[in-house]
Amino acid sequence: xxxxxxxxxxxxxxxxxxxxxxxxxxxxxxxxxxxxxxxxxxxxxxxxxxxxxxxxxxxxxxxxxxxxxxxxxxxxxxxxxxxxxxxxxxxxxxxxxxxxxxxxxxxxxxxxxxxxxxxxxxxxxxxxxxxxxxxxxxxxxxxxxxxxxxxxxxxxxxxxxxxxxxxxxxxxxxxxxxxxxxxxxxxxxxxxxxxxxxxxxxxxxxxxxxxxxxxxxxxxxxxxxxxxxxxxxxxxxxxxxxxxxxxxxxxxxxxxxxxxxxxxxxxxxxxxxxxxxxxxxxxxxxxxxxxxxxxxxxxxxxxx
Amino acid sequence: xxxxxxxxxxxxxxxxxxxxxxxxxxxxxxxxxxxxxxxxxxxxxxxxxxxxxxxxxxxxxxxxxxxxxxxxxxxxxxxxxxxxxxxxxxxxxxxxxxxxxxxxxxxxxxxxxxxxxxxxxxxxxxxxxxxxxxxxxxxxxxxxxxxxxxxxxxxxxxxxxxxxxxxxxxxxxxxxxxxxxxxxxxxxxxxxxxxxxxxxxxxxxxxxxxxxxxxxxxxxxxxxxxxxxxxxxxxxxxxxxxxxxxxxxxxxxxxxxxxxxxxxxxxxxxxxxxxxxxxxxxxxxxxxxxxxxxxxxxxxxxxxxxxxxxxxxxxxxxxxxxxxxxxxxxxxxxxxxxxxxxxxxxxxxxxxxxxxxxxxxxxxxxxxxxxxxxxxxxxxxxxxxxxxxxxxxxxxxxxxxxxxxxxxxxxxx
Numbered sequence: 086x087x088x089x090x091x092x093x094x095x096x097x098x099x100x101x102x103x104x105x106x107x108x109x110x111x112x113x114x115x116x117x118x119x120x121x122x123x124x125x126x127x128x129x130x131x132x133x134x135x136x137x138x139x140x141x142x143x144x145x146x147x148x149x150x151x152x153x154x155x156x157x158x159x160x161x162x163x164x165x166x167x168x169x170x171x172x173x174x175x176x177x178x179x180x181x182x183x184x185x186x187x188x189x190x191x192x193x194x195x196x197x198x199x200x201x202x203x204x205x206x207x208x209x210x211x212x213x214x215x216x217x218x219x220x221x222x223x224x225x226x227x228x229x230x231x232x233x234x235x236x237x238x239x240x241x242x243x244x245x246x247x248x249x250x251x252x253x254x255x256x257x258x259x260x261x262x263x264x265x266x267x268x269x270x271x272x273x274x275x276x277x278x279x280x281x282x283x284x285x286x287x288x289x290x291x292x293x294x295x296x297x298x299x300x301x302x303x304x305x306x307x308x309x310x311x312x313x314x315x316x317x318x319x320x321x322x323x324x325x326x327x328x329x330x331x332x333x334x335x336x337x338x339x340x341x342x343x344x345x346x347x348x349x350x351x352x353x354x355x356x357x358x359x360x361x362x363x364x365x366x367x368x369x370x371x372x373x374x375x376x377x378x379x380x381x382x383x384x385x386x387x388x389x
Numbered sequence: 390x391x392x393x394x395x396x397x398x399x400x401x402x403x404x405x406x407x408x409x410x411x412x413x414x415x416x417x418x419x420x421x422x423x424x425x426x427x428x429x430x431x432x433x434x435x436x437x438x439x440x441x442x443x444x445x446x447x448x449x450x451x452x453x454x455x456x457x458x459x460x461x462x463x464x465x466x467x468x469x470x471x472x473x474x475x476x477x478x479x480x481x482x483x484x485x486x487x488x489x490x491x492x493x494x495x496x497x498x499x500x501x502x503x504x505x506x507x508x509x510x511x512x513x514x515x516x517x518x519x520x521x522x523x524x525x526x527x528x529x530x531x532x533x534x535x536x537x538x539x540x541x542x543x544x545x546x547x548x549x550x551x552x553x554x555x556x557x558x559x560x561x562x563x564x565x566x567x568x569x570x571x572x573x574x575x576x577x578x579x580x581x582x583x584x585x586x587x588x589x590x591x592x593x594x595x596x597x598x599x600x601x602x603x604x605x606x607x608x609x610x611x612x613x614x615x616x617x618x619x620x621x622x623x624x625x626x627x628x629x630x631x632x633x634x635x636x637x638x639x640x641x642x643x644x645x646x647x648x649x650x651x652x653x654x655x656x657x658x659x660x661x662x663x664x665x666x667x668x669x670x671x672x673x674x675x676x677x678x679x680x681x682x683x684x685x686x687x688x689x690x691x692x693x694x695x696x697x698x699x700x701x702x703x704x705x706x707x708x709x710x711x712x713x714x715x716x717x718x719x720x721x722x723x724x725x726x727x728x729x730x731x732x733x734x735x736x737x738x739x740x741x742x743x744x745x746x747x748x749x750x751x752x753x754x755x756x757x758x759x760x761x762x763x764x765x766x767x768x769x770x771x772x773x774x775x776x777x778x779x780x781x782x783x784x785x786x787x788x789x790x791x792x793x794x795x796x797x798x799x800x801x802x
Contacts, residue, residue: 093603093635093667097390097469106671107630110611114684114726138659139671142624143616224460231459250457251794252483252708254490256630257723257785261792275471277462362419 105272109139115260116217123149125165126335128221148175154198155182156338164293179209197340229380237269245384286351298349309342394473394488396512397498406567413574416463458488467593482757483708494523517555522600532566536579606634608688609725626673632780651676685727697769707754709795714754724784735763775799
């Protein structure tokens with residue numbers, strides 16, 4: 086971000102950008118086979134944008150990995166492929182559906198494939214020998230994440246041990262590990278949802294259309310609006326209706342809800358996010374509500 | 390953006406204060422608040438426990454204590470804030486050191502009824518050791534001492550007397566009631582005798598721009614960018630984050646440790662070239678001469694260089710529970726972008742973090758202990774005194790067997 090300044094200050098976004106670029110470069114220097122988790126969601130889009138900036142004019146020196154639950158929003162997949170083509174990075178897809186077909190994982194009842202993503206991710210990591218995985222998680226998303234380090238060390242099972250995290254001081258990140266172990270790296274740790282949106286607007290980064298308000302057939306469940314698609318069908322007593330909605334997060338299409346919104350421009354989205362009183366996970370994810378410690382438990386199993 | 394660390398035990402009202410700041414600055418979301426209320430009600434609490442907001446791990450919620458640093462974010466129209474919420478118990482000293490290492494300001498809470506306790510002194514000492522530029526002592530629970538000016542002034546005087554033994558460049562003392570909201574966001578009606586500002590007003594206005602070192606030019610090289618493409622075949626740029634000082638095209642710089650000098654031809658970013666770069670910018674520097682520079686090297690000015698030394702004197706905080714630091718022990722060191730190995734030559738003294746008493750017969754450091762240590766490194770460190778430069782004066786110590794971060798060091802001149 087270029088700014089003409091004379092008093093040696095940088096804007097808040099420029100400082101966050103500089104920190105993220107520094108983190109990307111640290112990983113390249115200390116790890117053998119990094120990979121960037123890329124789903125086509127807004128946080129991973131910002132991540133790819135920052136990765137390009139960190140190594141310009143050279144190419145992004147690592148592939149991107151999509152753990153494909155098979156429950157996708159078509160707009161996100163289309164967008165994913167376009168971005169990958171534009172950037173010239175290599176795309177590795179780890180398919181959950183394929184792992185179910187092979188019998189490596191079992192389709193859980195209830196339809197959410199969130200939990201069975203983990204073994205599929207770990208298998209891909211092992212197969213390709215990835216040792217550092219960049220994720221777009223932010224500390225403001227969830228309270229277990231608020232406790233996680235920027236360089237989050239995982240054992241050979243991908244497990245996070247919250248009581249045994251490496252101290253992380255100044256900007257000195259310890260990326261040392263033994264073969265078979267891995268580090269999850271979160272360059273956006275200190276960003277908030279609003280920062281992400283401001284940055285997307287500032288950098289003029291294109292987004293999948295479902296982030297903007299559109300008319301969609303939805304069904305209301307637990308006070309949330311789920312888009313009707315091949316994974317979400319109205320059940321007995323539920324009725325579908327067309328509402329003007331947008332997605333605050335783009336995740337598993339079987340458990341990610343939309344919010345009612347008329348925001349069809351970045352400016353309108355920013356105004357809405359700034360005024361909202363509900364966190365993005367609280368407003369849109371059916372799977373985090375399961376228990377007070379749902380995220381902590383999943384991370385212990387190797388989840389991002 | 391202001392990064393501040395909060396220290397104090399649960400009983401001092403730290404969670405209530407953070408909750409109040411988030412709540413009154415409208416940074417608390419409805420669903421977060423509802424889940425806290427719900428859990429509090431399920432447990433049969435008499436009141437909603439704000440600590441549930443900040444204690445993110447199950448074991449923390451079960452034990453009602455903060456174990457690890459949690460980071461929280463809020464903003465007012467004037468400033469963005471990052472809170473490093475650090476545990477106050479002595480067994481988590483290392484976590485407080487971690488939270489303080491990147492803080493612009495530290496907030497220490499005391500209970501007006503109890504006054505200064507051992508823990509308050511320890512927190513103040515750690516802030517001084519980590520060179521947190523600004524310190525705020527919040528005398529909390531003033532509502533429980535009838536907003537008594539004398540109680541406040543006595544605590545203030547006692548703390549200032551203790552603070553003279555430390556290096557605290559900027560100290561403010563504010564009487565508050567986090568529960569009632571006095572002097573947190575708004576000036577208190579109950580303490581008209583207090584002439585200062587509210588806590589939030591202070592956080593919004595404290596001047597941090599001058600805390601950065603813009604004098605000593607230090608550019609640790611992180612990574613060398615050499616594109617493998619026909620259009621940029623001759624490109625060679627040194628990527629890194631400016632640690633301190635200012636870089637400009639045309640500046641003569643010295644590359645360390647080689648000692649070769651050259652001139653900056655360009656400071657590149659993905660958005661185009663810059664006329665100058667300063668902390669915390671991440672840039673790519675190109676030089677006039679093709680000299681051999683790699684990760685771990687540093688660009689500085691000929692007339693203002695860091696010390697290059699293999700004999701390092703440092704204050705070390707030991708962070709490993711399984712094995713204490715021992716004289717003759719060998720460790721890996723990470724300092725700026727350089728990785729070296731080191732052997733512990735001597736522990737000159739161990740410091741009691743509560744009384745500042747020095748024991749000179751120490752032969753090692755156990756978990757959470759702090760002492761002055763002499764190290765000998767395999768390669769020279771390009772270092773400054775931590776007091777002058779937090780970026781080039783701090784290092785971490787890593788156990789070579791299991792790769793864990795076992796200590797943190799602050800270089801002394």
